[in-house]
């Protein structure tokens with residue numbers, strides 16, 4: 422049982438319309454917070470300047486409310502928290518835990534020895550030979566960043582955590598995942614850094630999200646440790662699959678909450694049909 426100072430969060434990205442899969446994860450997050458009379462916060466992961474759209478923020482708020490979710494206002498927008506991420510980056514820099522990387526994604530892909538599994542948050546394992554030589558002086562970050570910065574992972578260290586839903590998880594740094602991006606050359610923080618910084622700064626005690634992000638958790642655990650922050654507990658929900666066994670994505674517009682609502686489907690029907698079963702697959706269609 423999680424204590425009554427439970428603080429959870431919903432962290433949608435306003436880059437498309439929310440669909441049934443998001444809705445179910447958020448519903449689980451809300452239920453877990455409610456069960457212990459905890460607090461639920463809403464964070465808009467709006468750092469992706471290319472795919473971000475303001476109308477998706479409005480749609481997301483409206484859809485979440487329509488579904489019956491409530492959270493403690495005000496919403497936290499990552500785009501307004503840049504100084505916090507920059508301070509974390511400076512701390513990692515001062516500790517010598519990051520390095521600048523001029524290699525392209527293509528270079529890394531070509532050099533990566535093992536084929537990587539693929540997936541939303543996935544990066545090929547960064548080849549250690551691309552790191553700056555040991556003992557090399559770290560260049561300053563500079564005011565405006567125009568090069569990628571990566572976190573230097575502790576090769577061979579096993580990172581483990583027990584997921585509240587998926588059970589024990591482990592990955593070996595340098596083998597299962599490599600040096601990952603913390604800041605991009607377009608001067609924006611990476612998802613991994615922003616998420617770890619926010620989960621710590623917002624006092625999140627349990628992260629509930631889709632299990633496609635389990636692989637990100639190992640990286641975020643390393644960042645939290647490097648930043649001297651206590652990690653939250655994690656609860657990763659299985660992704661919802663369509664009738665072909667494919668995970669729902671933003672392109673499944675017919676299953677967006679908006680489209681369902683327009684077809685006259687009620688939140689009660691959605692909850693009854695999709696949120697009660699423990700099974701990740703969709704049974705039939707609405």
Ligand code: GLU
Pocket residue numbers: 432433434466616629630631634
């Ligand atoms: N914003 C991320 C997404 O929509 C989720 C981040 C998280 O829960 O850590 O995939």
